[in-house]
Amino acid sequence: MCYCERLPKMARFGAPRDRKRPLAPRSRLFRPWLARVCRWHRLSSIFLRLNGWTPVSYSDHPRSQAADARGEGVRVRFAPSPTGFLHVGGARTALFNWLFARNQRGTFILRIEDTDLERNRPELVEGILDGLRWLGLDWDEGPFYQSQRLPGYAAAAEKLLSKGAAYLCHCPPEKYAGGDSADEAGTAKSEIKRIVRCSCRDAKPSTADQNPAVRFRVPLGTTTRFDDAVFGPREIHNDEMEDFVLLRSARSASGGTALPTYQLGAVVDDIDMRITHVIRGADHISNTPKQILLYRALDAVPPVFAHVPLILGPDRTRLSKRHGATSVSSYRDEGFLPEAFRNFLALLGWSSGDDTEMFRTSDLIQRFSLSGVSRTNAVFDRAKLEWFNQQYLQKLPLEELLPAIQAELEKAGLWRPEWGASQREWFARTVDLLRPRTRLLSDFSHWARAFFTDDFDYDLAAREKFWKDERLPDLLTRLTDELAALPDWTHDACDRALRQLAEKAGVKAALLINATRVALVGQPVAPPLFDTMLVLGKERVVGRLRRALPAISARSAAG
RNA sequence: GGCCCCGUGGUGCAACGGUUAGCACAUCGGCCCUUCAAGCCGGUAAUACGGGUUCGAUUCCCGUCGGGGCUACCA
Numbered sequence: 007m008c009y010c011e012r013l014p015k016m017a018r019f020g021a022p023r024d025r026k027r028p029l030a031p032r033s034r035l036f037r038p039w040l041a042r043v044c045r046w047h048r049l050s051s052i053f054l055r056l057n058g059w060t061p062v063s064y065s066d067h068p069r070s071q072a073a074d075a076r077g078e079g080v081r082v083r084f085a086p087s088p089t090g091f092l093h094v095g096g097a098r099t100a101l102f103n104w105l106f107a108r109n110q111r112g113t114f115i116l117r118i119e120d121t122d123l124e125r126n127r128p129e130l131v132e133g134i135l136d137g138l139r140w141l142g143l144d145w146d147e148g149p150f151y152q153s154q155r156l157p158g159y160a161a162a163a164e165k166l167l168s169k170g171a172a173y174l175c176h177c178p179p180e181k182y183a184g185g186d187s188a189d190e191a192g193t194a195k196s197e198i199k200r201i202v203r204c205s206c207r208d209a210k211p212s213t214a215d216q217n218p219a220v221r222f223r224v225p226l227g228t229t230t231r232f233d234d235a236v237f238g239p240r241e242i243h244n245d246e247m248e249d250f251v252l253l254r255s256a257r258s259a260s261g262g263t264a265l266p267t268y269q270l271g272a273v274v275d276d277i278d279m280r281i282t283h284v285i286r287g288a289d290h291i292s293n294t295p296k297q298i299l300l301y302r303a304l305d306a307v308p309p310v311f312a313h314v315p316l317i318l319g320p321d322r323t324r325l326s327k328r329h330g331a332t333s334v335s336s337y338r339d340e341g342f343l344p345e346a347f348r349n350f351l352a353l354l355g356w357s358s359g360d361d362t363e364m365f366r367t368s369d370l371i372q373r374f375s376l377s378g379v380s381r382t383n384a385v386f387d388r389a390k391l392e393w394f395n396q397q398y399l400q401k402l403p404l405e406e407l408l409p410a411i412q413a414e415l416e417k418a419g420l421w422r423p424e425w426g427a428s429q430r431e432w433f434a435r436t437v438d439l440l441r442p443r444t445r446l447l448s449d450f451s452h453w454a455r456a457f458f459t460d461d462f463d464y465d466l467a468a469r470e471k472f473w474k475d476e477r478l479p480d481l482l483t484r485l486t487d488e489l490a491a492l493p494d495w496t497h498d499a500c501d502r503a504l505r506q507l508a509e510k511a512g513v514k515a516a517l518l519i520n521a522t523r524v525a526l527v528g529q530p531v532a533p534p535l536f537d538t539m540l541v542l543g544k545e546r547v548v549g550r551l552r553r554a555l556p557a558i559s560a561r562s563a564a565g
Numbered sequence: 566g567g568c569c570c571c572g573u574g575g576u577g578c579a580a581c582g583g584u585u586a587g588c589a590c591a592u593c594g595g596c597c598c599u600u601c602a603a604g605c606c607g608g609u610a611a612u613a614c615g616g617g618u619u620c621g622a623u624u625c626c627c628g629u630c631g632g633g634g635c636u637a638c639c640a
C-alpha cells in the first residue's frame with residue numbers, strides 16, 4: 007500500500023482527520039517529496055523500508071473498505087487471559103475491537119491466551135465469554151485456545167533457531183527472575199541492570215541440557231520503529247531491548263516444556279489468524295517493538311498497532327480489585343443495562359469528535375474510528391455510569407426493557423408467570439410508571455418491591471416522617487371506607503375522594519397523600535399516588551390501608 | 566533507579582495557531598410539585614508550572630513538576 011494514504015494532510019480521499027498525531031520531524035520534512043513519489047510511482051514501501059518504517063497498512067481509512075470489498079477485510083482480535091474475570095479495562099478493549107471490526111465490516115476474533123499453566127483457571131473462560139455476550143460483543147471466529155495450538159509455537163521457535171534469530175538459553179529461570187517487580191519493598195531497584203544479554207547468546211549450544219529456554223536474538227545496533235494508530239510514531243533502540251524468552255524451559259514455574267511466552271504466542275497467532283489491526287491496552291506498548299522484530303524474523307508483515315489508554319480508578323492508579331467492582335459481571339448483577347454500560351465504556355478514551363454522548367449501538371459502530379481514540383488515561387466514574395443507566399432505563403422502548411426487568415424480578419424471586427401472559431399489559435404499565443424513578447434494574451426489586459408482592463416492609467424514616475400527625479388514624483380510616491365504597495376505581499375518583507375528605511377535615515391533601523403512600527408501598531418515594539393506586543387495584547389499596555392502620559396509630563400516638 | 570507515555574474544571578470529552586475555552590456527569594441554587602426523580606433555568610469550577618517560537622499558544626518546541634506504563638521462563 008502507499009504510504010501517502012497514511013498522511014493526515016492528504017485527506018483528499020475523505021479520510022477521517024487525524025486529530026492528535028503530529029508527524030515525526032522526518033516525515034514532516036519528506037512529506038512533499040514523498041507525496042509526489044507516491045503519486046507517481048507508488049514506491050512508498052521502498053521508501054519506507056529505506057527510512058526504517060514498518061510497512062504496515064493503516065486501515066482506519068475509507069480505503070480499507072475498498073480492500074474489504076476485495077475480500078481483504080480488517081481482522082481484529084480480543085485475546086484475554088483466563089487468570090481472572092472480564093474486567094472493565096478488558097471489556098473496553100474488546101468493545102473497541104468489536105466496534106472497529108463492525109465499522110470496517112471486518113472480522114472479530116476471540117482468542118484465549120492460556121499459556122501460563124500456573125495462573126490459568128480454565129473455569130474462568132466461561133465467565134469471560136458470558137461477559138462479552140452480555141455486552142453484546144459477538145465474535146465471528148473462535149474462541150481459539152493457545153493451549154491447543156502449542157505445536158505451532160514450537161515450530162516457529164524452531165524456525166527462528168535454525169535461522170539464528172533465536173538461541174538456546176541454559177540459565178536457571180531464577181537468574182533473571184524476581185527483581186524489582188516481584189518485591190514490594192522497593193529496595194535495591196536502582197541496582198537492577200535489566201538488559202538481559204545472556205552469555206548463552208554467543209555460547210555453543212549445550213547438548214547436556216534437555217530443557218533449555220529459547221531466547222530471541224535481538225539484532226543489535228539498529229532501532230525499531232512503528233507508527234501507532236493512536237500514539238503516533240515511536241522508536242526504540244534495539245540495544246535497549248532484552249533477549250526475551252520465546253519458549254519456556256521445563257523448569258519454568260509457569261508450566262512444562264515448550265510453552266510459548268506471550269510474545270511468541272501472540273505474534274504466531276496474529277500471523278496465523280491474519281490479524282490486520284492489534285487494538286489493545288497501552289500497557290502493551292513497550293512490547294510492541296519486540297513483537298515487530300518477531301514478525302520480521304518470521305518473514306511476516308506486522309499489523310497496525312493501536313494502543314488504547316488505560317482505565318484508572320478514582321485515585322488515578324490503574325483500576326484493580328482495590329477499587330471495588332471491576333468485573334463486568336458485577337455491574338450486570340447490580341442492575342446495569344448492557345446498552346448503557348457499553349455506551350459509557352465507549353466514551354472512556356474515545357470520542358466521536360463532537361459533544362454527542364448518547365449513542366445507539368448502530369451510531370457507535372458507524373462513528374467509531376481509531377483516530378478518535380485518546381492518548382490520556384481515563385478515570386472510571388461510576389456516577390456517570392449510573393446516569394447513563396438511568397437514561398437508558400427511561401428512553402429504551404418499553405418492550406426492550408421488559409425482559410431485563412423480568413430477569414431482575416426472577417432473580418429476586420418476585421416474578422409471576424401471568425405477568426408474561428394474561429397480565430402482560432398490567433406489567434408493562436407498572437414498569438412504565440416506575441421507571442422514571444429508577445437508576446438500576448435492581449430498583450425494581452428493592453425500592454419498587456411493593457408493586458410486585460404484598461410482602462414488604464415500611465421504611466423507618468418514612469414512618470417517622472409521614473405517620474406522625476395524630477389525626478391520621480381517624481382520617482385514614484375514613485379514607486379507607488370511602489375508597490372501599492367507590493363504584494369506579496379510576497384515578498379521578500380516588501383523587502376526588504381524598505381531596506374532599508381533606509377539605510372537610512381541614513387538612514392539606516398532602517398530609518393524606520404522603521401517609522397513604524407509605525401505607526401502600528412502604529416507601530417515602532413512589533410514583534404519583536393515584537397512578538400508584540390504579541396499578542395496585544382497589545382490593546390491594548384497601549387491604550394495605552387496613553393493614554397499616556395499627557402501625558399508623560402506634561406511630562401517631564408516640565407523637 | 567532505567568526506558569517510555571500522558572497532563573483542559575472533581576470526572577469523561579470538545580476546541581486541529583485566532584471562541585467571552587464548549588458539552589456532559591457530579592456539585593450548588595431556582596422553577597415545577599403530591600414524596601422523590603425527571604424536566605427546565607441559573608451558579609461555582611479548568612488549559613500543571615516556567616521558558617521559548619509566533620502579530621497571536623490550550624494547541625508547536627524545551628525544561629520542571631505531577632500521574633501512568635514497562636522494566637518476568639505473566640499476559
